[in-house]
Amino acid sequence: MIKIFGHTNPDLDSIASAYAAEYLLSKKGIDAKAFRLGDYNKEVNYATNYFGITLDMPLIDRVEDNDEVMLVDHNEFTQSVGNIENAKIFMVIDHHKIDNFRTKEPLEYIAKPVGCNSTTIYEMLKEINAIDRKDVLAMLLSAIISDTLLLKSPTTTKKDIDVAEEIAGILGVNLNEYGYELLKAGADLSDVTEDELVRIDSKVFEPNGKKIEIAQINAVDMDSILSRQSKIEEAMNKVIAEKGLDAFLVAVTDVVNCNSEIIAIRK
């Protein structure tokens, strides 16, 4: 059985990509199962509640030597499951730059420079006439809204827009209304502690041997986040010490007006 998973601290795209890829492989007669490398976030919970979807994606943090795996929505080993170096990578579907990635054998690797990985997975499902499952389409649409901030982020491509509109049409969903509610649900941070805030969607990069973590906080009301800046910086310093980081950057993005503030701390 091939284990499919997105990156650690999974966002909606990582969850939806793995969920839909399990269906993609099953349609090709390949035994595969979607996993997750972290808790479902608020956007995932909002989307699954809204569409009445029950996810069954077991949590894992490590694979065994020679396990067959499929990576979605990431390729860098630093963002992947434990022991990924010793797994057999069957396939990758991703939309990021390629780095910290290597295989021992040829594989299928599909990367497209689109705003959301779920856009590519939708196109691959469509190619084999497998856009018949509404739960899968709902997850993919929700992921595109999430990753592109309702088709407004600078990484949004024409393909993301076309696919989002096509799925919304199939499902009979009002893209703007649902999208705004989804982003708002994801951005409700009033009950989230600062320690949690800086860990919700964070990734470690290692350029030139430096260890740098970048976290993303999506907010509807950015001022309420920035009013917590000193406590956020305390939380960041804790993470720097724990993980031996050289630097920690937190990007706070106003998802409605599409601007960002960066909080950066060096070791």
Added chain:
Amino acid sequence: MIKIFGHTNPDLDSIASAYAAEYLLSKKGIDAKAFRLGDYNKEVNYATNYFGITLDMPLIDRVEDNDEVMLVDHNEFTQSVGNIENAKIFMVIDHHKIDNFRTKEPLEYIAKPVGCNSTTIYEMLKEINAIDRKDVLAMLLSAIISDTLLLKSPTTTKKDIDVAEEIAGILGVNLNEYGYELLKAGADLSDVTEDELVRIDSKVFEPNGKKIEIAQINAVDMDSILSRQSKIEEAMNKVIAEKGLDAFLVAVTDVVNCNSEIIAIRK
């Protein structure tokens, strides 16, 4: 303009992949040009003479900073053009393991675990209804024959076989007769010096910081090659000294009977 090229010491697949990818991009409205990182080999010359094709693929050994490039039939920087680290990689179509490869930005990367990269390019051309150029099809067919040793090598997949038979049908070519002549032309080594033999199709790998070169010699009459072993070893030792290799392996393959002998020398 996007510069397209296969690996150094180009084999027929690297030449055909670049030639066909230029057509693929042109059909998508993208300005691109095929280049080569070494001389046309005997198989390339046999195929182009047979089909009356004139190739216009300039030789390059280096790209400028920020040049836009497309890699076909390879991904490892050690097998690519000079200064590849500083180019902007627009796209990759390949069929090898991924290693010594990284990008600064998202890109389109298509890898399939097939015996010949030209198989994948044919499928991509077919997807956009662009299998109308006989010269392109003839190059792709010839590459599949070359890379899979007439569909007999262990790396050959069902897709390679299906595509080769499909193209042969379109072109009205007898696959076995043409294939045998092509391989024989490529394997005529009587006028090739030992210094040339070990450089015809060789690649450098750097596993665990070791620098290892692997060369492939395809022969119809393997005994005639092995009778030259001591001179081949002299030539290998020269390359080891020149390039500071830790080891040099030469695989001599009998392309008709599909067995191989390995000559290996450590520093």
